[in-house]
Amino acid sequence: MGSNPIPSAISLMPTYYLWNIGCQMNKAESDQLAECLDGVGYRRLARPDDADLVLLNTCVVRGNAEERVRGELSRLKGLKALRPGMSVAVTGCFVGGGLEELRERFPHVDLFFPAGQVALFRDWLSERVATGCHGAGVSLSAGPAAPAAYVPIIRGCNNFCSYCIVPYRRGREISLSPEEVVARVQDLAGRGAREVTLLGQNVNSYGKDLLSRADLTDLLAQVNGVPGIERIRFLTSHPRDVDEKFVDAMARLDRVCKWISLPVQAGDDRVLQAMRRGYTVEEYRRLVKRMRARIPGLALSTDVIVGFPGETEADFGRTVALLSELRFDTVHVAAYSVRPGTLAARTMPDDVLPEQKGRRLQEIEEMQERISAELNSSLVGKxxxxxxxxxxxxxxxxxxxxxxxxxxxxxxxxxxxxxxxxxxxxxxxxxxxxxxxxxxxxxx
Ligand code: SF4
Missing domain, CATH: 2.40.50.140 (Nucleic acid-binding proteins)
Incomplete structure (x- = not known):
């Protein structure tokens, strides 16, 4: 008694639950998957228990993320035993090469599809809708966009940093054409978005695989002209690929936000070399100084890994000193975790103890908290x-x-x-x- 009647049209709609972890690229791809489902009349639920379709968008960039994915998969196994009519689809970096092996190990999953392959999912979904597997399907137009939206521009990575699993899971770099990107931005602007973040594992590598050789600078100039878009961001930039042409464009284009995420990863040359990052501490320092001189008010974010194989206290001290010297607005710090198949996993023993990693991580977090507090306090009254x-x-x-x-x-x-x-x-x-x-x- 007292419960609100559910309108019959809604109660007949098939339902889905979408679980997402990981980077902004995953978030962007999940938004696209949700758009597909909303577009054929699925209704999103906040829990998987009653959903017709459960979709997991996964991350394995660190060991604890992979454990969470395995936990979700085993939870769904139990759920599917209770409700065999439920479908399960899995994407993201958990889905690497060996699809056959995955299917054997997780027979309760109906579809594995590699990260970014939204078209594969769309085909699978169309077939299910056409065969009435999850209700008849209602064609709806795309709804309003979020004020700040993500737009993937390049997938995969060619860098093979020694600790990173991404190139093995997302493959080599593939850029979308500038026309595709601009069309997507126009569509989002038409649906209310006012800010776009152009996404890629390394956005500054954009276009190297395109016949036109259009690069990120050219793309930014085009997106800068899309009516309705007030702000443009991009994420993530590999320091080695940031050139003068790009820095000039950042300074010049009025809608491009003066903010950049420029992962340094370590402040010691030997560690950087073992990570295969392709720059020295001095090159990184000079780049930051050049950018700050050219772009007044530039805000900088960086990423750091502590406890990389062979990192001594002295090496770590040099990372702390660099962060203290450059005073970033934000620092994302992570403890190194072995990712099977990577060069580091194959050739470098994970020899920094977990408690040492934990202490180094905490030291950086505490220092950065002080720096961020000081930088943010300078804005009070402005x-x-x-x-x-x-x-x-x-x-x-x-x-x-x-x-x-x-x-x-x-x-x-x-x-x-x-x-x-x-x-x-x-x-x-x-x-x-x-x-x-x-x-x-x-x-x-
Ligand atoms: S640039 Fe390095 S850390 Fe970033 S995705 Fe590519 S391989 Fe991984």
Missing amino acids: RVEVLVERRAKGKWEGRTRTNKLVFFSDAGEWTGRLADVEVTSASPWSLQGKVALRTEVGAR
């Missing part, structure tokens, strides 16, 4: 432009052009709008503020 993405826990939430998270309270409706916010307080992770002007700030 005005920042915020693209509002959502309302959560009674506050509006968005990001500055420099990718800082901002919260503010206001009675108006701000989703998808640019707000001029005065920063009133700061923490290492975010800023709090109040609306400085009641009108939306200018587009450019």
Whole structure:
């Protein structure tokens, strides 16, 4: 008694549950998969228990991510034993070469498809819809886009950094054509997106495989001209591939945000060489200085791995010193974990003890917390432009052009709008503020 009747059209709709972990590329691909499902009339559920289709988008970049994937797969095995009509599809970096082996090991999975192969999933789904496997299917037009959307521009990676499993799972680099990317951005802009993040394992390698030889700089110039798009980001940049032409474009193009993620990984030349990163500490330092000189107000994020095989206390000390010297806005730090099949796993013993890795990780996190707090505090009293993405826990939430998270309270409706916010307080992770002007700030 008292329960709301479910409209019959909705109750007949097939349902899906989508589980996603990992990088922004996975998030972007999950958004595309969800679009496919929404487009043929599936309804998304928050839990897998009653779903007609369960879709896992997986990550194996570190050992603990892979354990989570295995945990989900075994949970689904139990669920499928109870509800044999449920379908299970798995994608992401867990799906490498050996599809046959995966099918044998996980017979309760109906479809394994490699990361990024959305077309394969779409074909499989169309067949199921056509055969009435999950209801008749309702053709719907694509709904509104998020204010800030992700657009993959290059898949795979050719670098083979010695610790990284990505090239083995996502394959070699394949760039989308500039026409495909621009069409996708136009579509998103037409559905309300105001910011796009162009995604790739190494976006600065974009276009090397294209006949036209269009590169990331050319692509940024084209996307910069798409009406409705106010902000452009890109993620991730390999330091070795960042050239002067690109730095100039970043400085010049008005919609390109002055923010870059530039993973350094280590501050010691011997470790960098063992990682096969292709640059020295001095080359990295000079690049950061050049970029900062050319792009005033540039915000920088970096990634660091601690406890790489053979990393001594002195090597680690040099990483700490570099981070302290360059003062990044954000640092993502991870403890090295062996990824089977990589060069490091095959040839370098994992000889840094887990407690040493844990201590080094904590040392960097604590230092970075202080640096981020200082950098963010310098913004108190200043005005920042915020693209509002959502309302959560009674506050509006968005990001500055420099990718800082901002919260503010206001009675108006701000989703998808640019707000001029005065920063009133700061923490290492975010800023709090109040609306400085009641009108939306200018587009450019
Ligand atoms: S650049 Fe290196 S770390 Fe990044 S995806 Fe490629 S191989 Fe992995």
